[in-house]
Amino acid sequence: MTIDYLVADPSGNTTILVLTPVAKAQHSSLAAQLLALPGIEAEQVGYVSREAGKPLRVDMMGGEFCGNASRSAAAWALACDGGEQGVYDVSCSGCDAVLPAKVARKGEGTYEAFIEMPYPEDVSGILIAVDDFPARFFRVDLPGITHFVHFVPSLEGLDKEKYWTILQDYVDGEDLPAYGLVLCDTKKGEMIPAVYVRDTDTLYWENSCGSGSAAVAAALACTTHKNVACYMKQPGGTLAIAAKVSEKGDLQQIFIGGPVTLGEVETVTIS
Template sequence: MMQEIEFIKFNPTENMTVLVKTKHFMEEYEDIAAKIMAYSCLNAEQVGFIEEPQMTGTDSRLQMAGGEFCGNACMSLAAFIASGKMLSPDCSTTILMEVSGTDEIVRCNVKNVMGLYRCNMTVPKPTKIEKQTWVVEGEELLITMIYYQEAVHAVWETGELNPSLRRKAETLAQSINSSYEVNLVGVLLYDLETGELSPLIYVPDLNSMMWERGCGSGTGSLGAYLAWKQQACISQPVKQPGGEMHVKTEWNAGAITEVKIEGTVGIVAEGKAFIQMIEEEVVG
């Protein structure tokens, strides 16, 4: 059965994101997302579905295909809503969103900067941060684990990314997934010398493991990690393969009180995609 999908495609720090506008059954989300992400279709890194909000005062709801929280998808939705308001150049608006992966309302300030949308957004605070030792390919690795409501990120301080580190990071992601029942596992390789973040994101329900060129939730986790490590507020740029984002973390009385990320979103395409859906076998 061929299904018509209305979509918008975004470029948030080259973390190519597709949001689906048409309404579908939730049990179809994973299949739709897998087909849309394929090179033979829209070639995206993640897919979210725009839904009607359930809470009074919020502008929209975002449901990711794997049930995860995605910072760049949130900023993409905020940019789309702002564009619908015909936001004038250099003007700003605030968008409130309900999103999968967290019970918190996500607040995003969006500014029109010459047709691009500069987004400054709150992201969920970690529920816990701790160091753990993981054995990967016979090597003991000291990893900082950052826990969220339905996700876990692992920050690994490394040097320059190479094939061996990539392989170990992918093995680590699978090991973490075997130990925790979460919607998303992130392995965040952080080069102390260059300050560059290389994010690996694994969404088990979609069987999707991808080295992202820019990761919003990973940027937030790195900011949380640095504030926890330094026991202080931090505000700094985060270099990633697709460009630069910014993170600001507030630290007060021995705890993280707020995490904000900032990045630029471009709307690059809008239209219809046609995908072949799996037809259920009729037994009779």
Template sequence: MKLDFVKASPSKNTTVFITNYVVPAHYAKIASRIMDDEHLHAEQAGFLVQPQTEDAVLRLEMSGGEFCGNAVLSAAAYCSYKGLTKDRTFLLETSGSDFPLECEVVVKSPTHFVAKAEMPPPLSTTEIVIDLNGRSITGNVVKLDGITHFITDYWPTEDQFNQLIEAVTNKIEDKAIGIIPYKQLKESEYEIWPFVYVTETGSRFFEQACGSGSLALGVHLSKENQNQTLQIHQPGGIVHVETGGKNYISTDVRFTCEGFVYLDM
């Protein structure tokens, strides 16, 4: 199988898009293959398809049907990169959202963009306590449509993340689960160490950046939908979060390569 791809880097959260039509039932298998070291070595994969509504420029479908904030930013940047729209502001559809999301893209160079996108509102926020080797860890569960994040101020060691995923998935289910430990650096600036598990593909990744996890932290820190702007530092860069009546995230997106990928299917 020969497929067209483009690889994006939203704050180094490497994202591969397949631009050919693929039967959705094959998404998970194809994504698992193209993300591996032998092929395109990416943290996540999505499929770009025709939108279902006339107002949207493009539709993004993630491999596990989950929602991914950084992939939305990358898909928005792709619309400018490929000249699909001349507008700076436009609508984009995505898995994990029941309505098109407003996007804004600023061109920095032919392959470098600053993308900003509206995020779906959280479905719920609840506090849970999990057991980690006899230690009680308190966190806030922020459920978005397509991904749920466990937000905690407990800063784990690297080898504890799989244990955290197991403990959290014993209490909640979703298409994707994120573990988002955080600590405050200064006023309106925080650091996170994102780790994401996708149920359909079974993938577990320390992500260089996590857009929806950054949003979830912003939701957790906001009170009564108050307006706030945060800088969320992560291994690959900074994701900016705006919460209030509507929620937005933004970051730099670079396109690093594109071409063909060959799979034995």
């Protein structure tokens, strides 16, 4: 099988975008082969298709939702159109809503892309035992992925693997297609995200995470009942996050955005 693809870098969350039509039944196995290619240090694979009169379609390797891959697909569409800026509707696996993405070309192969994120199905505060003491987490159920956000005084010296093990034990028995952990220091505007995808059995401590960033925005908006707008630094880059609330303080909209770099289209033959 000959595959056309490009490597996108949406704020550090390196993503392989497959441009050749591939049957869904092959998505997981082909993704594993692409991620193992020498010289490509990507965290995920998305399959992109474009049909006139329809939204861009992004199918992630495990059927999960991904905001960064959706932003990258919109940047690719603008590159194909040769424009300087544009708004593209994006449909992504794991999410029934069509999401508008606004893209602007910044230079050769570089773009800035913002996308409205899907509305959470639920945002709730929960207690999980950490070192035998109850610790507050926010569970944010987004379409296609559930994030657990934990606000900490500082990320320095934090044992992230310990928190992941604790979260694994907590969700054991739940049938979640994808779930993530976000450790966040709001004072410094920093976060460390991790995502596990069930169908590909992959865990990545991601360089940046769009849905995790949206989960942070949702948790902050729901606790303060105020609009949120800030930058969130992550291991591989920075994302802008925003959440809008009503006059009563109810969550209405969530946005994320930041830079996207697109590589050249490459071709590879997979046996």
